[in-house]
Each structure stands twice: as C-alpha cells, then as structure tokens.
Amino acid sequence: MVHPLDPGVALRILRDMIRIRAVEEAIADRYAEQKMRCPTHLSIGQEGPAAAVGAVLGRQDLAVSGHRAHAHYLAKGGDLPAMIAEIYGKATGCSRGNGGSMHLVDEAVGFMGSTAIVGGTVPVGVGLALSLSVARRPGLVCIFIGDAVLETGVFYEAAGFAAVRKLPVLFVCENNLYSVYSSLEVRQPAGRALAEVAGALGLQASSGDGNDPRAAYGLLKSAADRVRNGAGPQFVELATYRWREHCGPLFDNDLGYRTEAEYLAWKARDPIPRLTEELRSEGTLDPAWLATTQAEIQAEIESAFAFADVSPFPDQALAYADVSSWEITPFP
Amino acid sequence: MGDHAIPLMTFAQAVRDALEVALEQDPAVIVYGLGTPDPKGVFGTTLGLQEQFGADRVFDMPTAENAMTGVGIGAALGGLRPVLTHQRLDFALLSLDQIINNAAKWRFMFGGRRAVPLTIRMILGRGWGQGPTHSQNLQALFAHIPGLCVVSPATPADAKGLLLTAIFGEDPVIFLEHRWLHGAKGETPAGDHRIPIGKAHLLRQGGDVTVVASSILSLEALQAVDHVAAQGAACDLIDLRTIRPLDWDAIETSVRKTGRLLVLDPGHETGGVAGEIIARVTSRCWESLRGPPRRLAMPDAPESTSPALTQGYHVRAEHIAAAIGDLLGRPLESASLSRRDHPHDVPGNDFQGPF
Known part of the structure; x- marks a missing residue:
C-alpha cells in the first residue's frame, strides 16, 4: 500500500535516507585511515525505518537507541559534526569522546542516548515516558530496538510496565534478521511473529516493510497518533536488512553465515531508489532538487569530517572527571 | 517533650x-x-x-x-x-x-x-x-x-x-x-535534615585502637568499645556512614594517632571493603602501624537458614572486644557481652518473624 503522503514529508524522508547513507559510506570509506578507533555499526541498507521515524517524530518527542544508532541520531536531528567527532574520540564529540559510535546523545533535539548493551535503553525509554506522564508533558518516547531485543528479559519487563501505565511509548523494531552472525532461526522458534509477541504483552502491534518508506511511515504515523491520543504503548516491526558486516566498514557475505543471494535480494529492495522512482513517476521529484540535495549533503559531510579531524582530543587531565559528583577523593 | x-x-x-x-x-x-x-x-x-x-x-x-x-x-x-x-x-x-x-x-x-x-x-x-x-x-x-x-x-x-x-x-x-x-x-531531627555523603562519624574517641565499622556493626562496635573502655582500652570508633566514597581522611588521621586498626566488615571477607581499607592504610600509614591490622568480616560462605548453623556466622560485640584485646596484646573481658536476653537470630524479643 502506498500511503497518501504529503510530498514534503516524502521528500524529507528521501533526503534523510540519502544523507544517512552518504554519512555511513563516508565512514566506511575512511575507516581504514584508523582515525575512527572504535567499534562502528553502520546502517547502510536499513535507512528506511529511521528516516520514516524522523518524519513522524516532533521536536518535543524523545528517542533512545542501541548500538546501531547513527541513522536514528541523524533522523532525530542529531548534530552531525558532533557525531563524527565522537567517533574520532575528540573533545568536540557529542559525548566528549567517552562514548564513541555506540554512545550518541543530543538532548537538544530529544535524542536522549544510545548505548551498547542490547536492550539496555528499553527501560530507560519507558522511564522517560513515565517522566512525561508524571509531569503531564506532551510528547512520546520512541524506543529503537532490533529483533534481538525481543530475546532479552528486560524488554518483557519494560513493555509490561509501559502497558500497565499506558505510557506514551512507540517501540520501533528494525528486524534485520541477524544478531551479529546468528539468524532468527536459531533465536526464535519457527513461525513466531515478533509483532504477535509484542501484542501479547499489551502493546498494540503492527508490522510492515521497512524498505518501503511510505508504507513504514504510514504504520508509524498511525501508531504515533494512537500514542498521542492516549492509547498507550505501540509496537511497529519493520523488516529491513543490513548490507555490510555487523560491525565495521566491510561486506561479509564471504563468511557464509548468510548467502550472497539473500543479500542481493535485499539490495534489490533498496529503499532509496525505490522512493526516488516513486516520486519521480508521480512528478513530485525535481531532478535539480536531487542534485542540489546530494551536493549539499556531500559538502556537509566533508565539513563534518574536517571538523572532527582538526578538533582537539580531550584533555588527559580530565580523563576521570566525569565519574561521579560524589567522589570527593577518588580511589587511588 | x-x-x-x-x-x-x-x-x-x-x-x-x-x-x-x-x-x-x-x-x-x-x-x-x-x-x-x-x-x-x-x-x-x-x-x-x-x-x-x-x-x-x-x-x-x-x-x-x-x-x-x-x-x-x-x-x-x-x-x-x-x-x-x-x-x-x-x-x-x-x-x-x-x-x-x-x-x-x-x-x-x-x-x-x-x-x-x-x-x-x-x-x-x-x-x-x-x-x-x-x-x-x-x-x-x-x-x-x-x-x-x-x-x-x-x-x-x-x-x-x-x-x-x-x-x-x-x-x-x-x-x-x-x-x-x-x-x-x-x-532524629525534624524537617529537611541532611548529612553529607562521604563523611564518616566519629562515635567514640580514644587513642589505643582505631575501630572502623558501618551499618549494624557500628552498633555492635559501640557496645564493645564502651565495654573495653571500662577496662582501660580507649578506641576511636569510626562509623563510615558511606562505603563509597570512603572517608579516607578520617581513617588515616585516626590510624596515625592509634597505630592499631580493626576493620569490621558486614560483607564477606574475600574481596571485601575491609580488605580495601587495610590495603590503603598499610600502604599509606605503614610507619604509624604498631602491628598488623585486623579485620572481622562474614565468613566466605552463604548464611544458612538453620538457626543452628548461624550461631557463629555474624560479627558480634564479644568478637569485637576480643579482637581489640588481641590488637593491644592483653586479654580483655568480652564473654559477658555474649549474654543476651534474646536468641541470636533476632535483633530483640520484639522481632518474631517472618521477615
């Protein structure tokens, strides 16, 4: 189903997908320079869900995420130079170098944090929603998760509490079929649909194709509207696929944990040309806009990497400064 | 009132x-x-x-x-x-x-x-x-x-x-x-009464032995320290209040004065807080120590459910008084502290379970 989508929203989604992919490819291209010295999980191939979520969320909405969070951070409006500088371990990074690729934060735009333990931010997101509820503040919390999060106990615990309190939470599950190199077949019994599991927990659940950005937007928008209308927590599962290795800049189909044919089938479902073609055939995409957009994005990326490159490293004297305000005399 | x-x-x-x-x-x-x-x-x-x-x-x-x-x-x-x-x-x-x-x-x-x-x-x-x-x-x-x-x-x-x-x-x-x-x-003071975190409380002052305690062991130690004071053994009793951050100044100042250290640990002995305190004191106050520091902690074993098996499990006032005597190199009367009007597995006769 093609969602009746405002052309402005569709172009925003397309632009965000192009931008996210360009940023990720720039990271991949430069990774061998050894200046980005941290584990880095790229979102190439699965830009669709992130960009669609970005178009659904407002400025007052909050988001948390996990280890593969670049796309989520960027789609929520996170500062690009601060992200690249963070991956470079620089003082100008969004976490001043302490976090790296897996710890992104930009509270100014409501991106409240991504962390490196699978499922780790799920209850944090629910707690943020609790704070909105207690303070009677508007907005919702988007909790980005992957398929593996439905194997962690903390998801069940947190989802249950969100349902009990009818908290304003939107779970967005990007199902890319793999947890590192382990396929869903070894992690879930045959025939189990993740959305049905979520539904049984009291989350109103739906699922769709994350690589069809307009369909994804439709599901997400409906779910977000239900949250805003007080219906309680919602769960949207979006099928998608990571093109490159679990962690790092390379392709890894040679390892044999998945087939080249599977990869090629998903690559044929690339969300970016798909939406580009749809908009072009509908006459809402101006070729000049596309060229200008790509040029703007490339310039922005060059500038972000230059910023990261010339930024200073954090001061060694402050290495332990941010542990705790309670530490009067640090342990020797 | x-x-x-x-x-x-x-x-x-x-x-x-x-x-x-x-x-x-x-x-x-x-x-x-x-x-x-x-x-x-x-x-x-x-x-x-x-x-x-x-x-x-x-x-x-x-x-x-x-x-x-x-x-x-x-x-x-x-x-x-x-x-x-x-x-x-x-x-x-x-x-x-x-x-x-x-x-x-x-x-x-x-x-x-x-x-x-x-x-x-x-x-x-x-x-x-x-x-x-x-x-x-x-x-x-x-x-x-x-x-x-x-x-x-x-x-x-x-x-x-x-x-x-x-x-x-x-x-x-x-x-x-x-x-x-x-x-x-x-x-207990009324209203918004606050105590700074990271500051220990000197419950008793004395120049012979430094006793470091926390939680319920501070109360056991208080009984023991008062009991041995009557026998001429004067102790500093430091109630840590905070385990981390530790008030190192309070501990080191006292040990430099007394030269003798007894640390009471309500956790298991191995890898415990008492070991941390003793390590720090021996490396920083070595010249002040008159003998090896001592610790009393819980055994390196879980607590049994049977009352028959928990008799000797916890550190009590009598153990503390005896340890103070050991540190001073003279026997102190401690056995009388073990006479209680209630069984060993409850804080008092008003506690009758279940949890």
Whole structure:
C-alpha cells in the first residue's frame, strides 16, 4: 500500500535516507585511515525505518537507541559534526569522546542516548515516558530496538510496565534478521511473529516493510497518533536488512553465515531508489532538487569530517572527571 | 517533650520521614518499588505515602527489577528524582545490568553532560532463617563500581540525613538499610535534615585502637568499645556512614594517632571493603602501624537458614572486644557481652518473624 503522503514529508524522508547513507559510506570509506578507533555499526541498507521515524517524530518527542544508532541520531536531528567527532574520540564529540559510535546523545533535539548493551535503553525509554506522564508533558518516547531485543528479559519487563501505565511509548523494531552472525532461526522458534509477541504483552502491534518508506511511515504515523491520543504503548516491526558486516566498514557475505543471494535480494529492495522512482513517476521529484540535495549533503559531510579531524582530543587531565559528583577523593 | 527536643524515631520511621520530606519538598521526587503502597509499607518505611502524595508519585511495580531500575534511570533523565526500594538487596541483583551499565556510567559515557539522580534502597536481611539469598550484604560489589555511591547508615538520624542527601544529589546512590536496624530508636531531627555523603562519624574517641565499622556493626562496635573502655582500652570508633566514597581522611588521621586498626566488615571477607581499607592504610600509614591490622568480616560462605548453623556466622560485640584485646596484646573481658536476653537470630524479643 502506498500511503497518501504529503510530498514534503516524502521528500524529507528521501533526503534523510540519502544523507544517512552518504554519512555511513563516508565512514566506511575512511575507516581504514584508523582515525575512527572504535567499534562502528553502520546502517547502510536499513535507512528506511529511521528516516520514516524522523518524519513522524516532533521536536518535543524523545528517542533512545542501541548500538546501531547513527541513522536514528541523524533522523532525530542529531548534530552531525558532533557525531563524527565522537567517533574520532575528540573533545568536540557529542559525548566528549567517552562514548564513541555506540554512545550518541543530543538532548537538544530529544535524542536522549544510545548505548551498547542490547536492550539496555528499553527501560530507560519507558522511564522517560513515565517522566512525561508524571509531569503531564506532551510528547512520546520512541524506543529503537532490533529483533534481538525481543530475546532479552528486560524488554518483557519494560513493555509490561509501559502497558500497565499506558505510557506514551512507540517501540520501533528494525528486524534485520541477524544478531551479529546468528539468524532468527536459531533465536526464535519457527513461525513466531515478533509483532504477535509484542501484542501479547499489551502493546498494540503492527508490522510492515521497512524498505518501503511510505508504507513504514504510514504504520508509524498511525501508531504515533494512537500514542498521542492516549492509547498507550505501540509496537511497529519493520523488516529491513543490513548490507555490510555487523560491525565495521566491510561486506561479509564471504563468511557464509548468510548467502550472497539473500543479500542481493535485499539490495534489490533498496529503499532509496525505490522512493526516488516513486516520486519521480508521480512528478513530485525535481531532478535539480536531487542534485542540489546530494551536493549539499556531500559538502556537509566533508565539513563534518574536517571538523572532527582538526578538533582537539580531550584533555588527559580530565580523563576521570566525569565519574561521579560524589567522589570527593577518588580511589587511588 | 519540650518544644526544641529532638524527636525520637525508629530507623524505619526516620526513613519514612525522609521520604515524606523529599516528596513534600519537590514534586519531582517519586517513590516506588514492589510493595511500596502495600499494607505493610516496606517495614513501615513507606506507610501512608501513597495516600498522602498520590499514586502518580508513590506506586507499586511489576516484579521486574532490571527494567524498573532502567525506568528509574529514564525518569531521572526526564527530570524526576526516583527512589526505588528493594525489600532485599538480593532481589536487586536482577538489576545489575541497569545499575552498572547505565546508572553508574551515564554521566561518564555521555561525557559528563547528564547524571542520573536515582536512589536505590536495598534492605539487608539477617537471621530468622533468611538464608542464602535473603541475607547478603554485597556492599563491596557495588563499591567496586566507579560512578556508584554506596551509603550504609547505622542510626535513624543518619538514615534520614543521608537519604535526603542522596535523593537531592546529582548521581546514583545505593542506599543499604539493615533490616535489624529498622526497629532501633534514636534522636532524629525534624524537617529537611541532611548529612553529607562521604563523611564518616566519629562515635567514640580514644587513642589505643582505631575501630572502623558501618551499618549494624557500628552498633555492635559501640557496645564493645564502651565495654573495653571500662577496662582501660580507649578506641576511636569510626562509623563510615558511606562505603563509597570512603572517608579516607578520617581513617588515616585516626590510624596515625592509634597505630592499631580493626576493620569490621558486614560483607564477606574475600574481596571485601575491609580488605580495601587495610590495603590503603598499610600502604599509606605503614610507619604509624604498631602491628598488623585486623579485620572481622562474614565468613566466605552463604548464611544458612538453620538457626543452628548461624550461631557463629555474624560479627558480634564479644568478637569485637576480643579482637581489640588481641590488637593491644592483653586479654580483655568480652564473654559477658555474649549474654543476651534474646536468641541470636533476632535483633530483640520484639522481632518474631517472618521477615
């Protein structure tokens, strides 16, 4: 189903997908320079869900995420130079170098944090929603998760509490079929649909194709509207696929944990040309806009990497400064 | 009682009083945990608070310790000051991921941009068959984690003052409450009474031996120190109040004066806080020491459920008095301290179970 989508929203989604992919490819291209010295999980191939979520969320909405969070951070409006500088371990990074690729934060735009333990931010997101509820503040919390999060106990615990309190939470599950190199077949019994599991927990659940950005937007928008209308927590599962290795800049189909044919089938479902073609055939995409957009994005990326490159490293004297305000005399 | 007399409260009442003051002071304070609003009110520490402050701010929770800790972290990031209570420390072990990977590290891993003002009360069980998984004091485990503060009060006034400081602080606090202290009474200042975290309390002064204690062992030590004082052995008794950060100044100043150190540890001996204190003192105060420091800790074994097997398990006043005598190289009378009017597995005759 093609969602009746405002052309402005569709172009925003397309632009965000192009931008996210360009940023990720720039990271991949430069990774061998050894200046980005941290584990880095790229979102190439699965830009669709992130960009669609970005178009659904407002400025007052909050988001948390996990280890593969670049796309989520960027789609929520996170500062690009601060992200690249963070991956470079620089003082100008969004976490001043302490976090790296897996710890992104930009509270100014409501991106409240991504962390490196699978499922780790799920209850944090629910707690943020609790704070909105207690303070009677508007907005919702988007909790980005992957398929593996439905194997962690903390998801069940947190989802249950969100349902009990009818908290304003939107779970967005990007199902890319793999947890590192382990396929869903070894992690879930045959025939189990993740959305049905979520539904049984009291989350109103739906699922769709994350690589069809307009369909994804439709599901997400409906779910977000239900949250805003007080219906309680919602769960949207979006099928998608990571093109490159679990962690790092390379392709890894040679390892044999998945087939080249599977990869090629998903690559044929690339969300970016798909939406580009749809908009072009509908006459809402101006070729000049596309060229200008790509040029703007490339310039922005060059500038972000230059910023990261010339930024200073954090001061060694402050290495332990941010542990705790309670530490009067640090342990020797 | 005159107008200016300091009210007498039990430890449990003092905890409840601190929670009431905090809830009154700041609408951002929320109090939750399994059983928080139930008829027993977590040993009386939360009784009536839901009626007083509403179910939005004082509430029960699913038996989901890990998620509910993360919920507290998220709520704190959203501007609240959550107080989460576990009726036993042992239950909180299910939440170590959220405590260690998120609460303790949020400030650090996001470059000091945001801290997590979350207070986690954990109640320490003992005796009456609490057994292997309802009686653990794992203070050393939490004190091992950078980013955590561990508080372990011994008196009602300290419980109130330290809890208020914890709730209104910037960073997470593990607040250890000994179940046997809940019924203990003491003068407890009214209102917003706060005690700084990281400052020990010198309960007794004396030049012969430094005794370092915390939680219920501070009360056992008080009995022992007063008992040996009557025999001419004068001790500094330092009640740590806070396990991390430790008040090293108080300990080192005392050891440089006395040259003799006895550390009491309510946790297991191996890898314990007493070992940490002794290591630090021997490396920094070596020249002041007149002999090897000594520690009394719980055995490196779980606590049995059978009362027959817990007779010698805990450090009591008589053991402390005898150890002080050992450090001084002269026998001190200690056996009379072991004569109690109640069985060894309860804090007093008014405690008749079940937990």
